[in-house]
Amino acid sequence: MAKSAAAVDTKRLNFISCVMPLKRFGVSLEQELLSKFDRHIKKQDYPTRSKAISDLIRKDLVKNEWAKGKTVVAAINLVYDHHKKDLISKLIDIQHGAHGLIISSQHIHLDHNNCFEIIILKGAPKKIKKLADKLKSVKGVKHSSLTAATTGKDI
Ligand code: NI
Numbered sequence: 001m002a003k004s005a006a007a008v009d010t011k012r013l014n015f016i017s018c019v020m021p022l023k024r025f026g027v028s029l030e031q032e033l034l035s036k037f038d039r040h041i042k043k044q045d046y047p048t049r050s051k052a053i054s055d056l057i058r059k060d061l062v063k064n065e066w067a068k069g070k071t072v073v074a075a076i077n078l079v080y081d082h083h084k085k086d087l088i089s090k091l092i093d094i095q096h097g098a099h100g101l102i103i104s105s106q107h108i109h110l111d112h113n114n115c116f117e118i119i120i121l122k123g124a125p126k127k128i129k130k131l132a133d134k135l136k137s138v139k140g141v142k143h144s145s146l147t148a149a150t151t152g153k154d155i
Helices: 005-019 031-043 049-068 087-096 125-136
Strands: 072-081 102-109 114-123 141-149
Touching: 031 049, 049 072, 049 125, 049 141, 072 087, 072 125, 087 125, 114 125, 125 141
Parallel strands: none
Antiparallel strands: 072 114, 072 141, 102 114
């Protein structure tokens, strides 16, 4: 016999509440805004509104960690042509200058010319942003992005 969606959801909530106590609260929203939100989270495959709202709250808390200068985690992604003169040695010099921030890095040879490098960092947001700026400004870097994450301790 197939279980109803509500029964499955209750089982899931009971499991979660064993790990961390849950608190229910009421939220009043304009009908139109709630409909938009429901369509938005459905496209992202959220199983429940609760999970989607939790993620929004955590996203804002992580943004706050970065704004307040707390210890954060991040990833810098770089794509570059390794044939460019002095490029690799410049990137390595910059990274050695920030060895206390860098936890790990991985280099992937995408094709004959292009390399992809991901650098994982932990530390002060200001230092991480400064390092990301230094790396992206090196001549020959085709793409650079910074992913702002969290240690997960306070969210
Ligand atoms: Ni390479």
